[in-house]
Amino acid sequence: MTADQLAALLQLAPDPTLVLDRHGRVAALDPRVAELAREPAGDLLGRPFDALIPQGVLDPDARLTLRRGDGSEFPVEISVRVLDALDGVASPALVLALRDVTLRRARAAKLRDAGERFRRLFEDGPVAMALIEEDGRVAEANDAYARLAGAAAAELRERAFGQLVHPDDAEAGERLLGRMLAGELPGFAVDARWIRRGGETLWVHVTVSLIRDEDGAPSQGLAVVQKASERAARARLQAAEAERARWARELHDETLQGLAALHVLLSSGERAPTIELTRQRIALAQEQIEGAMDNLRGLINDLRPAALDELGLEASVRDLAARMQVSYGIDVETTVALRGADGGAPRRLAADVETTAYRIVQECLSNAARHAGATQIAVEIVEAPALLRVRVRDDGCGFDASGDAGGYGLRAIRERVDLLAGELTLRTAADEGTEIVAALPLGAPVESTR
Missing domain, CATH: 3.30.450.20 (PAS domain)
Structure with missing residues (x-):
C-alpha cells in the first residue's frame, strides 16, 4: 500500500484510526485520533502504543482505555487489521480503529446497578x-x-x-x-x-x-x-360487577333492541310486494345500522375513552363535555388546571386517579342531563398540593340525598372515591341544582409519552 492509499484509508475510515509499525510505535494517524487524545498529531507520531493505551495489549475483548495528554483516560474499543506491505513503515504494520465506548459502558453500568438493586429488592x-x-x-x-x-x-x-x-x-x-x-x-x-x-x-x-x-x-x-382488606377488596369487586351489569343493560336496551328492530325491517323488505318498497326499507335499514354503529362507538368510548390513554385527563374531559353539548344541547363550562413542569404541558397523573376523575365527571354529566333536567353544568378539575379537586355543579331539579334517589350512579362515585381514600362532598336541593366535589389523593406522577 502506498502512502497516498494509506492517507485515503485513514480519511475514509468510519472511526478514528492509527497505524503502528512492527515495533509498536505510531507511524500514521488521522486527525480524529489527535482530537481524542487531546494532543497535536505530530506529538503522537513515534510514540509507543502502550503510552497511548496503558494496558499494552491488542486483545479486542479487553477493557481498554486511551490516555490523553492531560493524564485522563476514557474507555475505547479497538479493531485490528494487519498490513504486510506499507510504504515507509516497518512491516508487518497494524491498522487500529478506535471507538469511544464511554456512553455504552455507562449504560451497561447503570443496567448492572439497576439489576443488582432489583435483585436485592x-x-x-x-x-x-x-x-x-x-x-x-x-x-x-x-x-x-x-x-x-x-x-x-x-x-x-x-x-x-x-x-x-x-x-x-x-x-x-x-x-x-x-x-x-x-x-x-x-x-x-x-x-x-x-x-x-x-x-x-x-x-x-x-x-x-x-x-x-x-x-x-x-x-x-x-x-x-x-x-x-376484605372490605376494600369486596368493594372493588362489587364496583366492577355493578359496572358490568350497567353496560349489559346499555347493550340490551340500545344495541340488542336496535338489532331486533333491524331484523324485523329487513324481513319485511324481503316480503315487500314491489322493488321500490324493498329499496325504501333497505335504505331505512342502512340508516338504522349507522345509528347502531354510532351508539356502539359511544358505548366503547364510555367504557374506556382513547383520549384518556393517549392525551390525558384534560382532553378526554373536554371531549366528554363537547359530546354532552351536542347530544343534549346543555351548556357545559369546563375548567381544567393541571400543573405542568416549568409551566409546560399538563403532566400525566396516576392511571387510577385519571380514571376516577373522568368517571365522576361522566356520571355527573349523565345524571344532570337525563334526570335533573339541567340547562347549565360547570366542570372544574384543579390540581392542588397532593390532591386533585373535581367539582361538578348543575342547575337541575336536585334530589333527596337522604333516600335512594341517587341510585347506582352516586353509589359508584362514592365507591371510586373511597377506593382512593379520597373525600366526597354532595350538596343538592329541590330546584337549586346539585354540586358534587371530590378530593382525590394524587399518586406518583406518570412519565408522559407525548
Whole structure:
C-alpha cells in the first residue's frame, strides 16, 4: 500500500484510526485520533502504543482505555487489521480503529446497578413478588411471597401461578394472565382470594407487569402481591360487577333492541310486494345500522375513552363535555388546571386517579342531563398540593340525598372515591341544582409519552 492509499484509508475510515509499525510505535494517524487524545498529531507520531493505551495489549475483548495528554483516560474499543506491505513503515504494520465506548459502558453500568438493586429488592424486600414464566408457572418467588402464601419458596417454584387462587376468583385472573403473556396487555391488576396452606382464606391485590426480552417479545411476568382488606377488596369487586351489569343493560336496551328492530325491517323488505318498497326499507335499514354503529362507538368510548390513554385527563374531559353539548344541547363550562413542569404541558397523573376523575365527571354529566333536567353544568378539575379537586355543579331539579334517589350512579362515585381514600362532598336541593366535589389523593406522577 502506498502512502497516498494509506492517507485515503485513514480519511475514509468510519472511526478514528492509527497505524503502528512492527515495533509498536505510531507511524500514521488521522486527525480524529489527535482530537481524542487531546494532543497535536505530530506529538503522537513515534510514540509507543502502550503510552497511548496503558494496558499494552491488542486483545479486542479487553477493557481498554486511551490516555490523553492531560493524564485522563476514557474507555475505547479497538479493531485490528494487519498490513504486510506499507510504504515507509516497518512491516508487518497494524491498522487500529478506535471507538469511544464511554456512553455504552455507562449504560451497561447503570443496567448492572439497576439489576443488582432489583435483585436485592426481589430477594430481601418486604413486598411479595414472583416471576412468572410464559407457561404461567412460577419461576422464582421471594421470601415475602412465600410467607404470604404460607409455604416455602422452593415449594412454589414450577407451580401454576393461579394455583393459590380460590376457584371462584380464578377465571378472570387466568384469562388476563394469558392475554398478557401473549403480548396483548402490558399488565393487569385483580383482587382475589388466596387459599393458604391449612385452608386459610386471604384477600390479596395482585398487580402483574409484562417483561419483554431484547427483541420486544413477551418473556416473563412480574407479580406483586399485597394483602388487602376484605372490605376494600369486596368493594372493588362489587364496583366492577355493578359496572358490568350497567353496560349489559346499555347493550340490551340500545344495541340488542336496535338489532331486533333491524331484523324485523329487513324481513319485511324481503316480503315487500314491489322493488321500490324493498329499496325504501333497505335504505331505512342502512340508516338504522349507522345509528347502531354510532351508539356502539359511544358505548366503547364510555367504557374506556382513547383520549384518556393517549392525551390525558384534560382532553378526554373536554371531549366528554363537547359530546354532552351536542347530544343534549346543555351548556357545559369546563375548567381544567393541571400543573405542568416549568409551566409546560399538563403532566400525566396516576392511571387510577385519571380514571376516577373522568368517571365522576361522566356520571355527573349523565345524571344532570337525563334526570335533573339541567340547562347549565360547570366542570372544574384543579390540581392542588397532593390532591386533585373535581367539582361538578348543575342547575337541575336536585334530589333527596337522604333516600335512594341517587341510585347506582352516586353509589359508584362514592365507591371510586373511597377506593382512593379520597373525600366526597354532595350538596343538592329541590330546584337549586346539585354540586358534587371530590378530593382525590394524587399518586406518583406518570412519565408522559407525548
